[in-house]
Amino acid sequence: MSDKMPSAWFYRLKAAQRDLISRAGGIERSAEIASLSKSQIGRFNNAGDPELMPLSAVLMLEAECAAPLVTQVMAELNGRRLADAEVGEAANACIMASHAEVVVQAGELMAKGAMAFADGRLTPSEAAGIDRQAASLEHAVSDLRRAAASARVSGLTVVGGAK
Structure with missing residues (x-):
């Protein structure tokens, strides 16, 4: 965890990762989708582990679920929010x-x-x-x-x- 990133934001990202893994079908299914090992996905799913998902894995899992769970938190970290494409x-x-x-x-x-x-x-x-x-x-x-x-x-x- 970076000294610049407050732990509250870190835990929000970890929670979003866990939700994303769950929606994608769990650790094994997420590992298949993201082309990562089950142990890596397990670390991303563990609230106490400091490792965060790489962007490529986030994008693949969000595409699978059609839900920008981690992207939404990242946007909020930067003072932004996501908007629907429908205008x-x-x-x-x-x-x-x-x-x-x-x-x-x-x-x-x-x-x-x-x-x-x-x-x-x-x-x-x-x-x-x-x-x-x-x-x-x-x-x-x-x-x-x-x-x-x-x-x-x-x-x-x-x-x-x-x-």
Whole structure:
């Protein structure tokens, strides 16, 4: 166990490995799927053993079970979460909300700039405020681009729109 990895996370990974081994059909079946020995899989299944599964074994077992048990914990370790590939109507709502947020943030940036430039001078505080607002706009544009990419996959339907 690494000094950088809190033991709570280590035990979460070990628990996810055990669940994955169980769902794949136990130690013997998991060993066959991952092309590893039963003793290796047994160590991965043992909460007290410091050995973690190699990524290739995780991927093979998760594919067999169609459940990203270990991957989900790894994502959480990095402050992320997994999302389903299905987007559908959520993509429609997301792109519309994201577009509206870009418009709001752009308006706020224009207002902040207009107020800062009104007296013909730009103070360091005003410049910092413009920079903060530009960062907010940049974040909103990034979200919009992500939503647009999702909408490309599922298509966009405007409810109550012109026919």
